[in-house]
Amino acid sequence: MFKALAAAIARLFKIGVSGLRWCENLVLSPFKAIFGGGGAMPNPEFTPTMTSTELLEEYDANRKAQATSQHSNRDSVECVVKYAGASPAARATTDLSAVPADARITLLTMDDLELKALANAGPAKVRKWLEGRNHGIFGVPTVTPVDTAKSATPVMPPRAVMTPQEQMIWRIQSQLGKPDHSKEFRLA
Structure with missing residues (x-):
């Protein structure tokens, strides 16, 4: 019904x-x-500028370049996981040549807890960490590109007698100059 x-x-x-x-x-x-x-609508006119052989050659070149970049990424991920999971004595002998310079500097400044968290993360998260993207690994700093101009300028020490405005500016500059890429774990 x-x-x-x-x-x-x-x-x-x-x-x-x-x-x-x-x-x-x-x-x-x-x-x-x-x-x-x-x-x-009528079809737009199209005249190709490349021959089929040129197109195939470009395709092969792009495929080879992508394969080598994936291989280098795999090597750098394996190297980072090996370094992070090793003991402090074994880290001194680990070859970090496959790791990019920015990631290498960040890796060398990390403490044991951060390295342990990085070693326990999956390859996809480690790859994101190497690329400097948001990786989602708790307690692990992100890779920041090294700015040579910023690192070359020394921080001015405070003068003995400063006005309150100069003291405030000095405090702000000193906070901005602190490295924030490596923070310790705090227990609640």
Whole structure:
């Protein structure tokens, strides 16, 4: 009983929608005929500038470049996990040549807890860490690019007698100069 009623309502709804579409086409068809609405657009002209062999050569070159970058990423991820999971004595002998310079500096400044968290993370998170993206590993600092101009300027020591404004500026500059890439774990 309910199925028959539902089918009748569905049929009426379908007829109503098709009737509305018919009315819409009836009203809008003169405007479409006058203003050129409707109909397919002609295909744009295209003349290729590369031959098929050039296209295949470029494809092969891109594929080889991608394969080498994936291989170097894999090597650097393995190297970081090996370094982070090693004992402090074994870390001194670990070869970090596969790791990018920015990540190497961050890796060398990390403490044991941060290294342990990095070693326990998965390869995808370690890859994100190497690229300097948001990696989602709790307690591990992100890799920041080394700015040689910023690291070359020394922080000015405070003078013995300073006005309150100079003291405030010195405090702000000293807070900005602190490395924030490595923070200790605090127990609550």
